[in-house]
Amino acid sequence: MLSNKAILITGGTGSFGRAFIKYILEEYSDIERIVVFSRDEQKQFEMALEFSPKVYPIRYILGDVRDKAQLYRAMQDIDIVIHSSAMKHVGASEQNPMECVKTNILGSQNIIDVSLERGVKQVIALSTDKSVNPSNVYGASKLILEKLFISADAQKMEEDIKFSIVRYGNIFGSKGSVIPLL
Numbered sequence: 001m002l003s004n005k006a007i008l009i010t011g012g013t014g015s016f017g018r019a020f021i022k023y024i025l026e027e028y029s030d031i032e033r034i035v036v037f038s039r040d041e042q043k044q045f046e047m048a049l050e051f052s053p054k055v056y057p058i059r060y061i062l063g064d065v066r067d068k069a070q071l072y073r074a075m076q077d078i079d080i081v082i083h084s085s086a087m088k089h090v091g092a093s094e095q096n097p098m099e100c101v102k103t104n105i106l107g108s109q110n111i112i113d114v115s116l117e118r119g120v121k122q123v124i125a126l127s128t129d130k131s132v133n134p135s136n137v138y139g140a141s142k143l144i145l146e147k148l149f150i151s152a153d154a155q156k157m158e159e160d161i162k163f164s165i166v167r168y169g170n171i172f173g174s175k176g177s178v179i180p181l182l
């Protein structure tokens, strides 16, 4: 499925992104290109020490999903987008709801819009079990993300593109996991 494909992963330096990229590089030696799209240069620098562009077909692009122009540049000749970036801390999202809206909702709509403009074939967003009957801003923002993706898939016209969502539970060992607290 990923053979000879160019993949862009928003939040590629995160817990999911790093694990997924490690898996791709181990399992798909014929992957065409992996593009990591995220904001923090230090995280990208550290990740490039493990997954160097000199060794692997990987590129690191700094950008924010809120910035549509930068997303457009990054999505050149991309087949598959995995949208894993998010503001995911429940407390921070309660205290800064508009920041969560900008990243998780408006940023996700940017992903949809630019994927359509760039002729991407498959777009998969990571959601959460907290989007079910949400009781907090983070869960509500992910519910809207799901609705945006479902609507984009239903409303697409002749475009050869598929929008889908996966729902995660709490991932052991990921950043910000509640499990160590428990």
Ligand SMILES: NC(=O)c1ccc[n+]([C@@H]2O[C@H](COP(=O)([O-])OP(=O)(O)OC[C@H]3O[C@@H](n4cnc5c(N)ncnc54)[C@H](OP(=O)(O)O)[C@@H]3O)[C@@H](O)[C@H]2O)c1
Residues within 6 Å of the ligand: 010, 011, 012, 013, 014, 015, 016, 017, 037, 038, 039, 040, 041, 043, 063, 064, 065, 066, 083, 084, 085, 086, 087, 088, 103, 107, 126, 127, 128, 129, 167, 168, 169, 170, 171, 172, 174, 175, 176, 177
């Ligand atoms: N981990 C879990 O237990 C869990 C459970 C359910 C669902 N999920 C979902 O799974 C996805 C991945 O989670 P994770 O644990 O891998 O998260 P993570 O470790 O916190 O990583 C988040 C990634 O997103 C990037 N990012 C954040 N805001 C961004 C923005 N505005 N623009 C571009 N990049 C941005 C971060 O890098 P920078 O800070 O450098 O930008 C980082 O690479 C998220 O959508 C999350 O909601 C996770």
